Amino acid sequence: DGGITQSPKYLFRKEGQNVTLSCEQNLNHDAMYWYRQDPGQGLRLIYYSQIVNDFQKGDIAEGYSVSREKKESFPLTVTSAQKNPTAFYLCASRDSGPYNEQFFGPGTRLTVL
Amino acid sequence: SQKIEQNSEALNIQEGKTATLTCNYTNYSPAYLQWYRQDPGRGPVFLLLIRENEKEKRKERLKVTFDTTLKQSLFHITASQPADSATYLCALPGGGFKTIFGAGTRLFVKA
Numbered sequence: 001d002g003g004i005t006q007s008p009k010y011l012f013r014k015e016g017q018n019v020t021l022s023c024e025q026n027l028n029h030d031a032m033y034w035y036r037q038d039p040g041q042g043l044r045l046i047y048y049s050q051i052v053n054d055f056q057k058g059d060i061a062e063g064y065s066v067s068r069e070k071k072e073s074f075p076l077t078v079t080s081a082q083k084n085p086t087a088f089y090l091c092a093s094r095d096s097g098p099y100n101e102q103f104f105g106p107g108t109r110l111t112v113l
Numbered sequence: 114s115q116k117i118e119q120n121s122e123a124l125n126i127q128e129g130k131t132a133t134l135t136c137n138y139t140n141y142s143p144a145y146l147q148w149y150r151q152d153p154g155r156g157p158v159f160l161l162l163i164r165e166n167e168k169e170k171r172k173e174r175l176k177v178t179f180d181t182t183l184k185q186s187l188f189h190i191t192a193s194q195p196a197d198s199a200t201y202l203c204a205l206p207g208g209g210f211k212t213i214f215g216a217g218t219r220l221f222v223k224a
Contacts, residue, residue, distance in 0.1 A: 004156075031210045033212075035214075040121070040216065041216055042117075042202070042214045042215055042216035042217065043157075043202075043214040045207075045211065048210060048211065050209070050210050058211075088154075090156050090157075092156070094210065094212075096210075098144070098145075099144075099145055099162060099164070101147060101149075101159035101162060102157075102159065102204075102212055103159070104156030104157050104158070105156050106155060106156055107154070107155065107156050109154070
C-alpha cells in the first residue's frame with residue numbers, strides 16, 4: 001500500500017523541549033514538504049526538499065529544522081526557538097515534473113504545554 | 114505577492130443541490146490550478162487539476178472552471194450529499210516545486 005505515514009498522530013511536549021515529527025513515504029517521490037496548519041488558516045510551508053541531502057526554507061522556517069538523508073524520509077524537528085509550536089503539522093510528497101499533485105500524510109497534532 | 118482568496122464563510126446547502134465554491138487569485142498567472150478536499154483532522158486529498166488552456170474539467174459529480182481573465186476558478190459539486198461535507202482547498206503552483214494553498218472553504222451538506 002503506497003502512501004505517506006506520519007507519527008505520532010498526537011504529540012504532547014513541555015515548553016522548551018525539542019520534538020521530532022516523523023514522515024516516511026514509499027511513493028518514490030523526489031520532493032517532500034512540511035506544512036503547518038492553524039485553525040481557520042491555510043497551509044503554510046515550513047521546509048521543502050527536492051532531492052536527497054538538499055532542502056530549502058519555506059515561508060515560516062524559523063524555529064524548525066529538517067534533514068533529508070534518505071529519499072523516503074523527511075523528519076521535522078520543532079525546536080524550543082519556535083514561539084508558538086502548537087499546531088497541526090502535515091507532511092507531503094510530490095513526484096517531479098509539472099502538473100503533479102501533492103500527496104499528504106495524516107498529520108501530527110502537536111500540543112506544547 | 115501572490116495571493117489566493119477563498120470564501121472564509123462556510124457554505125451550507127441542502128442535499129441534492131449544487132454546491133459552488135470560489136477561488137480568486139491576484140498577482141499571478143498560473144499554468145494550472147488544483148482543488149483538494151480536507152476532512153477534519155486529516156491531510157488534504159487531491160481532487161482535480163485544470164490547466165490554463167482548459168476552460169472546464171469534470172470528474173464524476175465534480176466540475177471545475179478556470180477563467181484566467183477573471184483570475185478565478187469555480188468548483189461545483191452537483192447532486193451534493195452529506196458525505197461531501199468537508200473543507201475544499203484551492204492550490205496554485207508557487208514556483209519550482211512549491212504549491213500555494215488557499216485557506217479553504219468549509220462545506221456543510223444537510224440531509
